[in-house]
Amino acid sequence: MPAIRIRAMRTDDIPFGMRLKESAGWNQTEADWRRFIALQPDGIWVAELAGRDVGTTATFIFDTIAWIAMVLTAQAFRGQGIATALMEHALRWLDRDGIDTIRLDATPLGRSVYARLGFVAEGEVVRYEGTSRQVTPATPVTRLTGPDGLPGIAQLDQEATGTNRRRLLELMCAEAEVTTLGIRVDGELSGYAMVRPGTRAVQIGPCIALDELSAISLLNAAAAHASGAPTFIDIPLGNRPACRWAETAGLSVQRTFTRMKRGKPVRENLERLWAGSGPEKG
Ligand SMILES: CC(C)(COP(=O)(O)OP(=O)(O)OC[C@H]1O[C@@H](n2cnc3c(N)ncnc32)[C@H](O)[C@@H]1OP(=O)(O)O)[C@@H](O)C(=O)NCCC(=O)NCCS
Incomplete structure (x- = not known):
């Protein structure tokens, strides 16, 4: 299997981000993606597989607390470890002095990926x-x-x-x-x-x-x-x-x-x- 490559997400990747979130039925706009990139330009990534863009993950650092969001894999490429690779990349970046807690809101599809990486449930948020x-x-x-x-x-x-x-x-x-x-x-x-x-x-x-x-x-x-x-x-x-x-x-x-x-x-x-x-x- 070809290696998964992870690179920084830039504003010209927003159309890809929009396609991914559309196919997941999510609600974000281009303005939301622009804000994510502005907030943490060094902490938002695209995963590539054999030269194709296949996934995204964003992190936001608020002093000692970090959030992970926008964990999305294109449907045709799911179940091949892409979200896990993006999460491991994000965690390597976030596991440093000064960050005490990493949080996220998991969908049922994401929950087992995060649990394997040491995340535990702390409550529920109802949409x-x-x-x-x-x-x-x-x-x-x-x-x-x-x-x-x-x-x-x-x-x-x-x-x-x-x-x-x-x-x-x-x-x-x-x-x-x-x-x-x-x-x-x-x-x-x-x-x-x-x-x-x-x-x-x-x-x-x-x-x-x-x-x-x-x-x-x-x-x-x-x-x-x-x-x-x-x-x-x-x-x-x-x-x-x-x-x-x-x-x-x-x-x-x-x-x-x-x-x-x-x-x-x-x-x-x-x-x-x-x-x-x-x-x-x-
Ligand atoms: C949740 C989501 C990001 C997972 O992406 P993914 O790239 O398929 O995730 P992974 O491949 O790393 O892991 C998914 C499953 O495949 C398995 N897997 C990972 N690598 C594998 C491989 N090489 N071969 C076979 N299975 C593998 C994992 O063990 C995992 O199994 P599980 O669901 O039983 O826990 C994806 O389903 C998605 O985009 N969903 C819609 C948006 C969403 O809900 N995002 C989560 C927000 S919190």
Whole structure:
């Protein structure tokens, strides 16, 4: 069998990435791929077999915590060790001083590949989908533009996720297609939510809030922003009120991801984590 070659992914590989994710039925846009490359240009790869592009894997380093995402193998080349080779390459790159934990959201197809490489399940993330009922938010929600709300958003986000995702949030805030919503209690930011387009559905998330009233208002505002378009939202199963919101909004469970980790547990606060940003990065 020819050797698998792994090389850096560049922006001109995005059409290949789009073809791969389309055939897997995923929701990412070209803008998502561009953001992945911008976030970690030295940590995103294409696998080649006999000169053909056959797979991808992306990593993102947030201080001591890394995420692995976009593990995709072209259908005709599955079961030949391509994802395993990409993962081993990613782990060699990430297993270094200063990275305490590597996390990912596994589909049922990926789970056994990761388990063999030492990943263990730490929880479940449920993807809800549908057209959400339109409900007027109980508390006023404002649109945060450009870098205005960034310091407050980054602080809320880090307190909830236990991860310094400032660079990711900075990139998202700067994207014209990403809408950032915020809510204030006594002048202080008590929550934020992002809404962005996908190729199959509008993606709501991340959504982080200090209290239930802020969270529900943000999610209702995000759903209103989707204005009747098909919507996806990824909710940690440990946040029951968030799941209840999705069910009340008329969304149904599409599938479940297994959140897996290798290394130290991350101290996150699921009560404040109402929606993930997508399986790309938790
Ligand atoms: C999940 C996915 C990336 C796996 O890709 P892959 O290249 O087929 O993965 P591998 O070949 O390394 O491993 C797949 C299986 O083939 C087996 N395998 C690996 N090398 C092999 C070889 N040379 N001969 C025979 N079998 C082999 C592995 O043991 C594994 O078996 P398992 O499923 O029973 O655990 C691929 O199915 C995919 O793209 N799915 C859609 C997107 C997705 O779900 N991605 C995962 C996101 S978390």
